[in-house]
Amino acid sequence: MTGQILTEVSAVVAAERAAGLVAAYRELVTGPLPDGLVRTELLSGPDGRWRIQTLWRDRAALDAMRAGPEPPAAPRLFREAGADPELAVFEVAAGHVAPVEPG
Secondary structure, three states: OOOOEEEEEEEEOOHHHHHHHHHHHHHHHHOOOOOOEEEEEEEEOHHHEEEEEEEEOOHHHHHHHHHOOOOOHHHHHHHHOOOOOEEEEEEOOOOOOOOOOOO
C-alpha cells in the first residue's frame, strides 16, 4: 500500500464553457500548488464529461489542503464553468510508473 490518495472531481461542462475551463486550469497550475500534491491532470471525455484527478502524497496532505483558508480549487473551477462537480476519493492500493526512455 502506498499511502497516496487520488481525488477525482468530475462534472459535465457545456461545450461553450470548455475552453474557459481549460484556461482556468492552466492558470491555476502555474501558481503555487498545495504541499503534498504529487500530480494533477485535467481530462476530457465523451459527452462533455470532464475530470480533474489529483494524486496526493498521503491523506494528511489532502486534509491539510482542505483545512486551509482557500476552498479546494477543482470544485471551484467546475462551478465557475457553470457545472455541478462531484467528488470521489480513492486510496492508492498499488501503482506502477513505466520508465521513461531517454530521448
